Amino acid sequence: MIKKLKVESLKLNLNKRYILFFFLFLLFTFYFLLSISIADVIRSRSVVVIDTSKGNILFAKNPHLKCPPASTTKLMTAIVALENIEMHDLVTISRRAAEVSPHKVGFKEGDRVTVEFLLYAALLKSANDAAVALAEAVAGSELNFVKIMNKKAASIGAKNTKFINASGLPGAGQYTTAYDLAKIMHYALGNPKLKDIIGTRVARISTENGDSMFLRNTNKLLWIDDDLVGGKTGYTRRAMHCFVCAVERDDDTLIVSILGNPSRNTLWKETEQLIAKGFEIKEKNEIPVIYVTKANYDNARITKALYKKTACPKMKNSRFKKNKRLIVNKTTEGKKAKYVVEKKVKQNKFAKKKIREKRNKYRIAKKTVNVRTKG
Numbered sequence: 001m002i003k004k005l006k007v008e009s010l011k012l013n014l015n016k017r018y019i020l021f022f023f024l025f026l027l028f029t030f031y032f033l034l035s036i037s038i039a040d041v042i043r044s045r046s047v048v049v050i051d052t053s054k055g056n057i058l059f060a061k062n063p064h065l066k067c068p069p070a071s072t073t074k075l076m077t078a079i080v081a082l083e084n085i086e087m088h089d090l091v092t093i094s095r096r097a098a099e100v101s102p103h104k105v106g107f108k109e110g111d112r113v114t115v116e117f118l119l120y121a122a123l124l125k126s127a128n129d130a131a132v133a134l135a136e137a138v139a140g141s142e143l144n145f146v147k148i149m150n151k152k153a154a155s156i157g158a159k160n161t162k163f164i165n166a167s168g169l170p171g172a173g174q175y176t177t178a179y180d181l182a183k184i185m186h187y188a189l190g191n192p193k194l195k196d197i198i199g200t201r202v203a204r205i206s207t208e209n210g211d212s213m214f215l216r217n218t219n220k221l222l223w224i225d226d227d228l229v230g231g232k233t234g235y236t237r238r239a240m241h242c243f244v245c246a247v248e249r250d251d252d253t254l255i256v257s258i259l260g261n262p263s264r265n266t267l268w269k270e271t272e273q274l275i276a277k278g279f280e281i282k283e284k285n286e287i288p289v290i291y292v293t294k295a296n297y298d299n300a301r302i303t304k305a306l307y308k309k310t311a312c313p314k315m316k317n318s319r320f321k322k323n324k325r326l327i328v329n330k331t332t333e334g335k336k337a338k339y340v341v342e343k344k345v346k347q348n349k350f351a352k353k354k355i356r357e358k359r360n361k362y363r364i365a366k367k368t369v370n371v372r373t374k375g
Contacts, residue, residue: 042270045260048178049278052186052253058281059274060290066160066175067259070234070242071126073168075188076149078119081134082191087116090208097132100167104129105213117205123197123232124215128167135166142166156187170236182257185244189229198230220268221245241267247275254278
């Protein structure tokens with residue numbers, strides 16, 4: 001009887017362990033499925049939500065994936081400009097700055113504009129002419145300015161970032177990550193003037209001659225979310241839609257960084273979702289959600305320049321093995337690689353007939369020469 005009781009108590013203990021293990025398994029599965037469902041909603045290539053008080057990641061998707069930065073580059077341009085020249089300094093617009101394309105406010109060659117107005121144009125309207133003018137004012141040329149930008153990025157801790165211009169226009173070898181971009185925004189918030197500019201909805205600037213220009217911030221969330229401190233947008237065909245912003249709620253400040261979103265509408269929706277998710281994780285003291293997906297590096301084309309390559313691959317079991325040439329055209333405009341097979345032009349019957357006639361004439365002439373020499 002005592003043995004039976006011992007066996008039954010042992011079974012009960014084992015059952016309790018199995019029930020506890022099963023419960024933990026269900027809890028983990030639910031949490032995992034929840035994070036996966038969030039991952040499916042986020043369509044951007046790379047996103048990061050950072051808590052500025054501790055500097056830790058609250059939510060992330062491919063945080064260290066290298067992507068084109070587009071016009072979010074101008075945030076670093078503004079940082080370097082503010083640290084090297086005075087706000088009231090006058091800058092003369094060069095021909096190169098006036099002719100840069102495509103997006104600009106319309107400065108003309110010879111216009112004189114203050115550094116402050118150039119910063120408003122670059123950060124609110126995302127003007128490329130203003131960014132180039134700032135670069136030339138600081139370093140004499142955009143090329144020299146880029147060197148300062150890259151040194152500054154490295155000192156901030158943006159180790160996976162490289163700039164090739166001051167505007168963010170596409171080019172080979174220019175990239176950043178969502179994590180690095182969030183770090184750059186965190187550093188920018190330390191400058192009160194820069195923080196004020198990125199949070200401005202509308203502004204009016206003017207040249208020394210009195211030509212005035214109205215600027216409206218490209219950041220749509222400034223009109224929707226009162227907690228938004230400010231941000232910087234960006235877009236190119238390769239980079240797609242990009243955005244980095246800061247949000248303050250009570251005593252907490254979060255930074256949201258997004259790279260490679262397919263459309264401007266989904267960009268704003270995902271930003272709001274990430275802001276809500278970040279504050280939820282922070283308030284409830286939940287475990288940070290960080291995951292990595294299979295990224296499409298080919299679409300980003302970070303380090304590949306425009307080129308045309310000709311190759312002659314081996315073709316097995318083909319009648320046209322000797323008469324085929326493979327030409328691979330690759331562009332940096334986000335299009336798929338085109339593979340075109342060219343066939344050599346076949347000789348028509350008339351051409352073949354002429355070749356035979358020439359050969360026969362040569363043979364006949366050779367025979368007559370031999371006969372004459374023998375005689």
